[in-house]
Amino acid sequence: MTDEALTIDDEILARARIHAREVVDEHGLELDLDAIEWAVSGRARRRAGLCRWDADREVATIVLARRAYERYEWAEFAAVVRHELVHAWEFQRFGESGHGERFQELAARLEAPRRCRSFAEPRYVLRCRGDDCDWRATRHRASEPVRTPGRYRCGDCGGALEVEHVDSGRTWNAASGYGGAKAALGEDW
Template identity: 70%
Template sequence: MTAGDDTDFTIDDELLARARIHAREVLADHALEIDRDALEWAVTTRARRRAGACRWDADREVATIVLTRQAYERYDWPAFAGVVRHELVHAWAFQCFGESGHGPRFREQAATLDAPRHCQRFSAPRYVLRCLEGECDWHARRHRASRPVKAPAQYRCGECGGRYEVEHGESGRTWTTASGFGGAKSALGEEW
């Protein structure tokens, strides 16, 4: 940016610049063949669980690495650089094979780049579902009020099939029915 330039350099610009530079360095140091002309980059502020994602447009044969701003703000750079490497492995798999997952091919390439198989969470879940059966320790995290959050009585534990409760993370309020969800939401008002 030059003096008198009205263009603001945003955090998204910084994130993308650092990610592209890191990707260029990684690709120069490793034998991972990625067509950089068929690689696009984007930033999202909507993601709540994923620090990054790689989308494949088969018609254009273009991989788009989408990075989450909140994760960039919360992680230190080495952790976020791991996210970039993780998504580069997905881009490589999409470009070479037209699909990508976290199976053996992914694990092998991720190991060569020192890329994590899974990334640490960068935000606390808004809701936690917990089994009510004494011996079962099943739980699930949710960031949005999905149907199992809103009407837990209609669903069952993912492990034992028992009933579960939902806890609102910030308040600690719990419910096991749709009316319980409505009551908690009403009671919390703006704190919801």
Template identity: 75%
Template sequence: MTDRDELTLADEIVARARIHAREVVADDRLPVDLGAVEWAVSSRARRRAGCCRWDADRDVATIVLARRAYERYDWPAFAGIVRHELVHAWEFQRFGESGHGDRFRERAAALEAPRHCEAFAEPRYVLRCRATGCDWQANRHRASKPVKSPDRYRCGDCGGVYEVEHVESGRTWTDASGYGGAKAALGEKW
């Protein structure tokens, strides 16, 4: 075997996912047409452990699994992610759409698949409601609009204003100028 012939980690992930998918389909727990499922691995994904994309023109579902999640989770947890994405593939194949509603919840529960996957990476930012008595918060991995301009948004629970924390440095801000100031002050550490 030459260096070019060696299997990569992505090959391993796809091989294990395909084997697991065949096991799930073989015992009639989920009638997915695996012939209409393609597999891919993302080395860039930081938030999502997996996703399922539907190509309606070809009637093909592509399940994309995150390499970082595979490295972080043990196999039983990662296999749950594979089952989660297979439920999406089944919904797309059968209904042309997929979400996390009642139909998904029922199938995922039957497969002992998580409805939502645990985060496998630490967030870069945390949004928090500043209102007294409200403990709402959300993790963010990218500088989304609410991260850059938290003063333009309100808490969905109580209507309070947000504060954003840059997790690594502990710096916080409540408006766009605070975001710019924190980014400038941190420089390369941003």
């Protein structure tokens, strides 16, 4: 892990903890923050956050996605933190958590999103390169058209296709471009 990544993770954890303290104080929430563990995932690509429960230790672990922190404004990320705090509260009090009525009531009070946020924009966008065509489609996986767009044509106008790797903004329109982008991005692919 690079020093920079370490710094960002420290920043995420520090801000999340401070926010959690504010939320507990502001709402008089019966939540034992000392019994919550925090972690940052540098790999998560879909879920902005999650909360795990270790029933034996009675410890809730909130895992926050670095990519979500980098992509969101703080207000949006803070809402993710509150959502996971609701899960932690349910775990601590009831030993289980979902998105049921009890969850929704507290989530509404804390102005937290009702569902676990997915920040997964699809990983790839396929689009037509035709001048007057705005056909596009999104893909989560490197499907055949993503890997070899040169072998496919736009279903609307017959134009050539282009693929964009959303995270990096890299684009290609042939198999060689796909390979090149993949090689260049390495771990960030």
